[in-house]
Structures are given as structure tokens and as C-alpha cells.
Amino acid sequence: MGTYVLRRILQMIPVFIGATLLIFLMVYTLPGDPIAALFGDKAADPAQVAQLRHLYYLDQPLWKQYLHYMWNLLQGNFGTSFTGRSVAALMGDAFPVTIRLALVAFAFEIFVGIPLGLLSGLKRGSLLDTLVLIGTLIVISIPVFVLANVAQQVVGVNLGWVTPTVQNSNDISQLILPGLVLGSLSLAFVTRLTRTSIGENRRADYMRTAVAKGLPQRTVISRHLLRNSLIPVVTFLGTDLGALMGGAIVTEGIFNVKGVGNLLYQAIRHKEGPTVVGVVTVLVIVYLVASLVVDLLYAVLDPRIRYA
């Protein structure tokens, strides 16, 4: 187990280097000149442009820029944005917001999605099962911006239960509505995955054995059925957590949440290399760690799986 984890962590290093290099190249090939764009509609003054290019290290060849960036990164310096603020500070503002938003969405998926899937999987063909199927179908087929705008209009403007947009991105109670909207699509997937998985495993041999042993139904379901059925769901949730951490540009935009999606979008628009690479680097790490945790959870859920 220990060596397995160590090996996985060592594998992350080349993935990390490759990912940062790719993102660096991609930002570099974005069309347009970020320094000239600072001047907006007005003609850029060549002398000033040359000075600014030098200041942001943009007057160097690409490989030098990359090495310079990586060298700073190794020293814990993520660079500076055009606003003069350090990228670390920008991320320090945005990530806590996105983590809160992701937590709301993630909790919604787990604590509503799995029970719903369990119930409808156990009572296949019942009214509840049909309702869950129709409900999830509707959620899956509606684009998130429609859902978000309708929720904002109805709950925020018409009913006035909450403010239409988030007034303080750090207040988790204000993030509930955006979080529910953000989590709704994955909720539908989680419900359906759980339902199918439960349906399959109900007929498994070990289930018959458990029932034949005379175990109480509660134990049969929670110990034997649910645990084994959760493997595909956990796989999905793991990657979904990564996706949630990457921020949700559409949902964040509609509810005016100042999270990672918003930061990344602005940075790409301004072609701010350090910010884009910095944020994506952190996201790559989040993904890698999330997938490692998912793999380790398999062993917890299914006693047949062992890592050496």
C-alpha cells in the first residue's frame, strides 16, 4: 500500500511537468498581443510596450520564459498578474470560494443522489422509481445556464428568498442556490449510476448468501449491497470533484461568484500566462490527488481489491 502510494506520487511528477509545459505553450499560441491589449482601443506606445514586455519577461524566447517560470515555481513563486498582484494571492482569493461552492454541490450529490438511487434501485418499477427517472431525465436535458437563470429569476427575483446574485462569495449560506444548480446535473448521474448498480448487484451470489445467512435487511443493504454498488459511483464522484474544483464559468457568471472559473476566464481573456498556468497547475494536482484517493477507496469498498 505504502509503496503503491509512493509510486503514484512519483508518477505525478512527469504528468505535472508535461501539463504545465502544454498549458504554457497553449497560452503562448493564443492569438493577440496581451501587452498591446492593455492599451485598449488606443494605439499602443512602442517605447512603453517594450518596457512592459521586459517587465513581464515577455521579451525572451519561449523556452527561456518557461524555464524562468518553472524556476520561480520551484521557489514557490507563481508570478505576478498584470494588476500587479501576485498570482498566489489571486488564487488565495478564488480557491476558498470554489471549494465552498464545490462542497455544497458535492454534498448535494452524495446525500441526495445516492439515497435516491438506492431507493429507486430497490423498488424498481414503483412510482418513486418512475418519478426519479423522469426527474433526472429532465435535469440532464436542461442546459445549466437555463437552470441557473430560471432559479435566479424564480427564487431570487420573484420569490425574493435569496438575493439574485451572491453578495459575499465567502459566505457559504449564499452559495447554496448556485451550489444546488451546479450539483444538479451530477446528482442526476449519481442517482442513475447508483440505481443501475444496485439493480445489478441485488442478484449477485453474495447477496443471496447474505440473505440466506439470516442477516437483517439493513445490514444486507448497507454492508453488502451498497458498498459493492458504490464503486462506479465513487469513480464518477472523484472525477466530478476535480471538475467542480475547476470552477464553473457559467454558473459563477450568472450568480456573480468570484471563484476559480471566473479567475481563469478573465486570465485567458487577458492572456495572462502566469495566472492561467498557475491555476491550471493547481487543478492538475487536484485531479491527480482525487484520482489517487478514488483508487484507494476501491480497496476500502471492495475487499477483493488489494494494492501491493
Add this chain to the structure above:
Amino acid sequence: MPGATRVRWVLVSATAVALVASGCSSSSSGSSSSNANATFTYQSGEPQNPLQPANANEVNGGRVIQNLFRGLVDYDPSNSQIRMQVAEKIDTSDSQTFTVTLKSGWTFHDGTPVKAKNFVDAWNWGANVKNNQINSDWFSDIQGYADVHPKSGNPATGQMSGLTVQDDTHFTIKLANKVSYFEYKLGYPAFSPLPDGFFNDPAGYGQKPIGNGPYQFVSWDHNSQIVTKAYPNYQGVDKPKNGGVVFKAYTTSEAAYADLQSNNLDVMDQVPPSALASYKTDLGSRAIDSPQGAIQSIGFTLYQPDWSGANLNKVRQALSMAIDRDTITKTVLQGSRKSATAFVAEGVAGYKSGTCTACKLDVAQAKTLLQEGGGVPGNSLKITYNADGGHKEWVDAVCNNIRQNLGVNCVGDPKPDFKTARAAITGHQIDGAFRTGWVQDYPLNANFLAQVYRTGASSNDTGYSSPQFDQLAKQADEAATVQDSETGYQQAEGVLAQDMPQIPLWYYRTNSGFSTKVQNVSFDSFGNPVWTAVQVKG
């Protein structure tokens, strides 16, 4: 956990209902009395640069700077005329050397007095190429600018020879050339004074600016809001009638509009395109529709052989006369623009309607002119625009007009975003025509003409070069008074009507609104609210 979530929900909805209820009662009983100490919120965004006056050329930083600082002069929001602020008077006999006399009693927010030295030091600092100020070329009229801002290498000196401090309240500005309307430029935020402390720590002051304007800086919660409060010792003619402005960052105008409708935002910048059709019914008397000093045009690649021919001005006039501006502004643009009849936006000093003689729809005349001019090269026209600015709809409509009325094969050529389109335009990689426009730096016709149409001017993207226009512009620059300069530039505008280097399309308008908590909201020609006049109902 689901239980906890539900409890939170109830709490949130209960407080929200309570807030709405109290809001209702206060507004129904509220008369027009106002609370001079209450602040109001304005839709803004995170500034792109540190808050230094010579570094703010985008709206989010610009509107904060403009409230924290006051220069020698500003513009009267009601008529765009020059209004003296820190300056007592600005004298000149030859439109080249200006003697500035300051009023006494003005102080910075840190209590130090505003002296002549603060202006001179600030301008020298802003012009210095080493200080990386985006707006440094605003100082390029001043004698000695090239010394502090050389084309390459380090500046030889930190002082422009054209600026001389005489005493605490007097200094002189000597320009490299005559600029009769230089006073107008002085209202631009780049010409603000800076306190002595600034020069020790420019970066720190860029995060916590100290100015001399009607509002003083309180806090900058990055990506969330910038809070200001009224400065009690403000000496300007426009004393704030409210307690301060809170600039709230929004990522989209849709979100801001939803907040405005539910009174979570007091004044907004521009309603989102999706609300243009409905905002006047949504907001009633709280809707704003006022002119802005900005114009949108189609520029031609006069640097290409295709468009540099002698008779092709007639073709450009023909294209202009084939465009049904009134219908497009009403339908496609939903009343957010007003048809242009001149090369200068409506409302700025020196504006004269009707100078663009070919800006009226006249299909018969257009066909004749097209024939006389020898037709559009290749009988096809490509209009390049940036796809991220909501231009597609009107470019398609204009092309439809041109196709139907003149039989010219006209198509739009979208570039993914603004900076890509700008790079293509300034790099002369356009084939035929492109979307362009001009937003006033100061409300004077010279600003719309000199910077765009003069030979080699910094924003002359068409490559237009007319000795006649240049001559008239030079005369206007050397005129004795601003009024003479305005008429001079009107004559120069006549040359443009003949040559048609650009087709003026329409003037921008401010389509905005405000919440029920504020009153007396009006907008100036920069598209900014008259900040100090806004009253918060008390």
C-alpha cells in the same frame, strides 16, 4: 447534513423576506428626502492595473481614479464645457505656453496641501518610460517629453523641460507645438496631482491611493468591491450629495441587472443586451437613456491599392448611403444607438450635425455614385470585426443593406476577440473594411478628428492621409481660442465628408437604470453617472 442544509435554507429565506418587507415599508413611506451620509453601490469590475492616475485607461480602474482625484479642470456634465477645479485660471497668449494658477485650500486625503509641485512631479513621473504607465503618451505634447520617454533605452533625465514650478500656486507648461485646446486634455485623469508620499512607494499607493477628489479611498476587497467615502474637506465645485460610492464587482451585466431589480445594486453601468427591449418597462422612470461621446464606424484599408484610388471616395459614399441606419438602430440594436450624421459624436463641444453628407439613406444616389466610382473592387466587401463584442448582428444587417441596395457581395469577417481584431487592424492585415470606433478622451471635436484622421496619427488605422485635412487641423490647433479651434476642426470635418475614409454609423447611448433607493441619477457623455449628484433616499 441534509437536515442542516434545510435549516440554513429557512434562515436565509426568513432574513431575505424580512429585508424585502422592511425595504417595502421604507420605500412606500419614503419621500424625496435624502441622507447625505449614506453610500450607494455601482456596477463595476476588478481594475486591470494598479490605481495610479496615469495607469488607468480601462473603465473599472478609470471610474475609481476619477472619483479619488481631481485635476486642474474637469468637464461640466450638463454641457461638456471646461470647468475649473484645482486651477484658479489657466492663461495663455500663444496656445503654447500656459500659466496655471492654483486655488488655495485644496488638500490631499492625507491632509497635505495640493501644491504646484504635486502636479509637476506627478506628470514627470507618469511620463517617465521607466514607470510603465499605460497613459504615458498623454504627456507627449509637453516640451521635453522625448527626454523622459525615449523611443528606446533609458531616459536621460526625470524632468520634462516644459514644466516649471514658480511657487506653491503657480507653474507653467510649455508645449512642443501649439495646441489651442490643451485645456481640454487637462481634464483627463492622467493629469491628476499626486501627494509627496506617492513617490516613495508608487506600488503601495497603487493599492491604497490617496487623492484630492470628492471621495477618499477606504478599502479594496479584490474581485469583490472598492469602497470610498465622501471627503469632508473637498474643495471642488461638485461637493458630494451622498456619503460615498461602493464599486461592486460583477462578472456579467445580467447578474448586475438581476441585482438592480431587487435593490441589491443601486446604479448600473449598462443594461445587458438581453434586457434592452424590456428595461424601460421593467424600470419605468428609473430607466436611463442618454447620449454618450462615442461613435461607431466602418474603416477602409486605404493603405491597400484596392482602396487608394482617386475615385473610390465615391464608392465609399455610395456604401454609406446604402445603409439604413435608422432601421438598424431601432430593430437590431434595439434603440441602444442613434444614427450618425457627422464624424464626431453628438453632445461633444464642436459637434455639428449633418457634416457627413453621405450618411443619409439614398439608394438611387448611391447607385449613381457607385457607377461613377467604378464599383467596389472585386464587387465584394469583407467587414472584419471582433466576435466578442456583440457586433455580429449589426454587421450582418449592414451587409444585407449593401447587398440588397447595391448588389455588392458583402460579408462579415469575425475575429475571435477584441485583441485579435486589434492586432489585425494595427498590423494592416485587413482586406477591405473593418469595424472601428472612437470613445472620447475629452468631450471636444478635435479628439474625434485629430487622433483618427491625421496623417500618421496614433489611432489612424485606415492609413488616411490628406494634406488638406492636415493643413486645416494644424490651423485649428494653432487657433487663438478653443472656440476658434472648434470651428477650425468643423472645416476639417468637411474634407472627411468628401474623402469618406470611414463610414460613420451611429452614436452610442447609455442605457442604464437605478434602484428605488437612490434618486437624482443622471449620466454624462463619458457614460458615467454624475457621481457626486446621486442622492440616497433617507
